Amino acid sequence: MKAVGINGYGTIGKRVADAVAAQDDMKLAGVTKRTPDFESKMAVEKGYPLYISVPEREELFEEAGIKISGTIEDFYDKVDVIVDATPEGIGAKNMEIYKKLGIKSTFQGGEKHDQIGKSFNSFANFKDSIGADYVRVVSCNTTGxxxxxxxxxxxxxxxxxxxxMVRRGADPAQVKKGPIxxxxxxxxxxxxxxxxxxQTVMNGLNITTMALLxxxxxxxxxxxxxxxxxxxxxxDVIDKLENTPRVILVEASxxxxxxxxxMEYAKDLGRPRSDLFEIAVWKESINVVDGELYYMQAVHQESDVVPENVDAIRAMLEIEEDPAKSIAKTNKAMGIKG
Amino acid sequence: MKAVGINGYGTIGKRVADAVAAQDDMKLAGVTKRTPDFESKMAVEKGYPLYISVPEREELFEEAGIKISGTIEDFYDKVDVIVDATPEGIGAKNMEIYKKLGIKSTFQGGEKHDQIGKSFNSFANFKDSIGADYVRVVSCNTTGxxxxxxxxxxxxxxxxxxxxMVRRGADPAQVKKGPIxxxxxxxxxxxxxxxxxxQTVMNGLNITTMALLxxxxxxxxxxxxxxxxxxxxxxDVIDKLENTPRVILVEASxxxxxxxxxMEYAKDLGRPRSDLFEIAVWKESINVVDGELYYMQAVHQESDVVPENVDAIRAMLEIEEDPAKSIAKTNKAMGIKG
Structure with missing residues (x-):
């Protein structure tokens, strides 16, 4: 079975690690971390091999009582494919290293399309990434x-x-961002x-966007x-979306x-971290007036791209070439609406 | 000079009171209040005759040491026109009383157009209200x-x-509303x-809106x-808006x-209550793509309708029949961009 490594065990990385560990056609070979914080500690407690991305920091991890499995060089030896979930802009630099080592990788939406060369969404253009070496999973907003x-x-x-696009100012655990x-x-x-x-994944779509925080x-x-x-x-639209995987309809009423x-509903669903991997569309908002469709939707920015990373791995490693089958498999393993 | 009374000295009412007091072609005859709170106290301190809208509460005002000039019945005797700034839905009920007494009145955007019969915006349809008895000044959002x-x-x-329309959840002083x-x-x-x-003031305009809190x-x-x-x-659009009264262009840069x-800028302008009566349009956001104009603007919900109430009074009492002259006069008295 192909070995997947997560480079950067943060907001996205730790979620993709769990998602990969839940699949039966790939295995989680390890995760990397810079800092001996609670996330590092919990990765080890979960049994995920932990590699440190800054070798000079080995002592800090020792002092914190966190058992590492090696440095990032050891990590590279163990993996067939990397999920790069490092902070925005670092991924493109890491790609140079991966290229030298001949390791495939997914990147996140913070990287630029032009630098990675190919963008990915499970529904829009899965097949374009079959056998690809470097694939950028588009951002949470674009995925939505x-x-x-x-x-x-x-x-x-x-x-x-x-x-x-009315965007959240910060993630729940971020205390240094605004606006308040x-x-x-x-x-x-x-x-x-x-x-x-x-347009990087839906080529030719005529779309204009405005965004706020x-x-x-x-x-x-x-x-x-x-x-x-x-x-x-x-x-017709309601019927279509009700039958679309990874989309749920919710009602204000x-x-x-x-x-x-x-998000309270997601907690009651009992998902890991109370995540909502699906896009939630308000059923009442769906309306067609003069040939124009209106609707409102909500996107859980921390988790919606997680199943997409799993699908991207399948496409790149040619584990599965049928998008519908990969989507269904990922969904089933993660308890997502299929 | 015609006498203006403010029925409901709250968020809008107290601001319109000041705006009326600042004009030289109408006078403020008094304001009404239900509760002997700090606003009542400050109205009296400003020299505004205070009338109580619930006569049975006279003792409460006495106990609070707030000198009233009479009850709402006395108020009705003093005024030629009322600015009804009572809470949403009360205005339409009050209109029945005003009709019996033969007193003209403006109402606020919380009332329904169909109940008042006529809606008003200084720029869109001033002339429709010349000589009118009952006029609804459209809401802060619609005015914007x-x-x-x-x-x-x-x-x-x-x-x-x-x-x-991305709307503020509550006004600054409201502590019982959300969302948080x-x-x-x-x-x-x-x-x-x-x-x-x-469309109640720009008849025939093709417009579709979506709104959030x-x-x-x-x-x-x-x-x-x-x-x-x-x-x-x-x-062209920038040039037009730069020459439009009650609109300012602001730059993120x-x-x-x-x-x-x-709103920090409004504080520095030294306006009463640090209000911003103008609509602020982000200059950078103004763009024309494929014959379609895009822009973003901000609306100070507590104050933008205040000068419009003054103009509506002029139209109704036929003090001034030229909208541009009324707008210029109101602006000059209030220090608003003309």
Whole structure:
């Protein structure tokens, strides 16, 4: 079985580690960490081999009583493919090292498409990454857009998309970011980079986006206005999305009227870390007026890209070449709506 | 000089009281209050005659050491026109009383257009209210939309507007409202009521809106996508808005990249209560792509409708029938950008 290594055991890395460990057609060979913090300690407690990415720090880990399995050089020897979940901008630098060693890798949405050369979404363009060496899994926001726009495009054909992305200011554990009490156009220029990012996996889609930051930590929220090629009803869209994997419909009238309530629902589902891997679309918001589809959705920024990383590994290592089969397999192992 | 009374000396009422007191062609005859709180005390300290709207509460005001000038019945005797700034839904009930007494009144955006019969925005439809008895000044959000859409319509003709309204969850002094950490589609259905509300003053405008609440208290933020009839450049729009009263352009690159920084700017301007009566449009956000104009703006929900109430009084009492002259006069008295 192919060995997967996670370089960077942080917000995304630790989640992908668990997701890989849950699959039966790949194995988790180890994870890397710079700092002997609670995450390092818990990785070892879970039985994940821990490698340190800065060899000079070995003593710090010893002092903290955290047993390491070696340095990053040892890590490279153990893995067939790397999930690079290092902070934004580091991945592209790491790619040079991976290339020299001949190790394949996925990267995260913080890296630039042009530097990695290929972007990935399980639904939009899985097949483009079959056998590929370096693949960038698009960001949480772009993944969220693709998850619903792809099935809508299949259903009715998309003429033009306008989207306003209301983004969380920081993740729940981040205490040094804001805003605390402000709305921040981010970027203050229009259009934002999210539209072109969607186009890296849905080539040719006509999409314009605007983006802001607001004082919340739980989820991003997207407002979509989609001009359609073909006439469909709101019920047709509801039916399509109800039958789309990794998308759930939620109803404000049933107590799910905000991102806070959706994340409370995720807690009750009993998922690891109370994550919500699916994109939640507000059923009441789905409406078609004058041939234009409107809807609102919520994106759990810490976890929606996790199953996509697993699928990307399958495509790159040619473990599975049928996207639907990979998606179904990942979903089943992780308890995600199929 | 005609006598103006403010019924409901709260967030809007106290601001309109000051604005009326600042004009030289109308006088403030008094304000009403239900509760002997700090606002009542400060109204008396400012020299505004205070009338109590619940006569049975006279003792409470006495106990609090707040000198009243009479009850609401006495108030009605003193005024030629009322600014009704009572809580949402009360105004329509009060209108029945005003009708019996033959007193004209403005109402606020919380009342329903159909109940009041006529809606007002200084720029969009001032002349429709000349001599009118009952006029509803549209809400802060609708006022914000009209302030920029009207000049853009004059400049280039509007084919269709799409707007996403990111609204503040509560005003700064409100401690019993939320959300604290969530994004709330509000309403969760699309379109929201803001589009039809704009149409009460910009008849025939093709506009669709979506709206949310977020955890901030300072300002609303609007994201606009405007399909235009005629070809104009971003510079044309910038030039038009720079020459539009009650609209200011702000630049993220000059330290005004968020609603918090814009309200800090308002503090530095030295306005009463640090209000920002103007709509702030982010200059960087103004862009024209494929015949469609994009921009972002911020709306100070507590104060933007205040000058509009003054203009509405002038129209109703036929003190001034030229909107541009009334707007200029109000602006000069209040120190607003003309």
């Amino acid at each position: 857009l693709c998850r619903t726009l792809k099935p809508i495009n299949d259903l009715a054909g998309i003429k033009k998309v306008r989207a306003v 009490n402000a709305i921040v156009p981010n970027p203050p220029t229009v259009p934002s980079h999210h539209g072109p990012d969607v 607001v004082p919340t930590t739980l989820m991003h929220q997207h407002n979509l206005m989609v001009e359609l090629e073909n006439s469909v009803s709101a019920d 049933k107590g799910l009227g905000s991102t806070a309530q959706i | 939309l009209c302030r920029t859409l009207k000049p853009i319509n004059d400049l280039a003709g509007i084919k269709k507007v799409r707007a996403v 950490n969530a994004i709330v589609p509000n309403p969760p259905t699309v379109p929201s009521h803001h589009g039809p509300d704009v 977020v955890p901030t208290t300072l300002m609303h933020q609007h994201n606009l996508m405007v399909e235009l009839e005629n070809s104009v450049s971003a510079d 000059k330290g005004l990249g968020s609603t918090a920084q814009i």
